[in-house]
Amino acid sequence: MPASPIADLPGPIVVACHDAGAANLLLPLVAQAGRADVRVHAAGPAAAIAMARVASALDEGDPAAAIAGAGTCVTGTGWASGLEHEARVAARAHGVRSIALVDHWVNYRERFVRDGVAVLPDEIWVTDAYAEAEARRRVPEVPTRRVPNLYLAEQVAGLPPPETIAQAELLYVAEPARATWGRETPGEFQALAWFLSRLPDLDLPRPLTIRLRPHPSDPPGKYDVFLREDGEPRIVLDRSADLRGALAGARWVAGCESFALVVALEAGRTVYCTLPPWAPSCRLPHERLVHLKHLGPAT
Known part of the structure; x- marks a missing residue:
């Protein structure tokens, strides 16, 4: 070290x-x-x-x-x-x-x-x-x-390589946007909803489970409207004690521009930036970050 x-x-x-x-x-x-x-x-x-x-x-x-x-x-x-x-x-x-x-x-x-x-x-x-x-x-x-x-x-020490993880799970790391980007809905809700709308365009296996990890500052129940135990994809709250635990079971990670995305990249995960086309540009400069807004129009 x-x-x-x-x-x-x-x-x-x-x-x-x-x-x-x-x-x-x-x-x-x-x-x-x-x-x-x-x-x-x-x-x-x-x-x-x-x-x-x-x-x-x-x-x-x-x-x-x-x-x-x-x-x-x-x-x-x-x-x-x-x-x-x-x-x-x-x-x-x-x-x-x-x-x-x-x-x-x-x-x-x-x-x-x-x-x-x-x-x-x-x-x-x-x-x-x-x-x-x-x-x-x-x-x-x-x-x-x-x-x-x-x-x-x-x-990232000791985290399993993503290819060794058997379950098809994606970790979504939420964070307050503190902006509405010219619309009525908080930005973090816009980003999550837009990400879910783009899922059919991503080459992810089915059935897929999305574990939604709220920000530490989020009040309880903030994202309950997005949760669904039955459906495709299945969306549940992440109950991991810390980010490292949350990453251990995830092959893919998504979010706006949290430092957690940087950790996920370092851990070898495929990481998606979910800022929609009408939001400001992502401030993370990392080359392996996949920007969904650059993947072309939704199908």
Whole structure:
């Protein structure tokens, strides 16, 4: 397994993260480094991840105060909070080197702007070649480094190859679209309904079972209108404890643009993007992703 880049950073090290994406990528690196001089400031979705990964390193104090005496500040780049941005502001004010991990493939410069003020890090970390190329193109003045994606490696470790799975099951990974794309129905419902309408055009065996996996933020019963125990295809809720368990029994995976699709690609599954033709373009750049909107008109 590749060594954690955190192992060689000047200490003490302050890590600040809020959104789940960066936390899932950063905190395994913190855990693997095994350094006693790392303090993690986590809030929002990252808090539970930090408790599971690096409980002994958690610090509930003011991250700005900790940064004043730090050697390095490492942050995520989420949108849902000012925690990470404020940590970079503090790092700049105290002359502390700051590193920011970007866990997606879009809006690179925008992630470092709040209220019209840009605070760039001293280094950007990414975890794949697509993101590395985009970071170098969008923020050329900041050095970019590709670091190991331990989270992705954990998710796919030990999963069976799809060709060894006997049952004909497709995993549909739902996620809130937070947009209606000019129509009255939430985007996630439009995408699922459009996907079901395109099933006859896909070379999938029959009978087929679709296991529908709601997003963690979805309320119970959100997708009940789509469920059908009897029919073709059979559509049931996925009851797996985690994504890895859900992928273990699926030969095919579908969804809009969740990171779960990236995990499924890494696990060798055939993966369909279900964004309909009237929706915005998918932001996942991965070449093996099958975009249903590009397969031509429905038959």
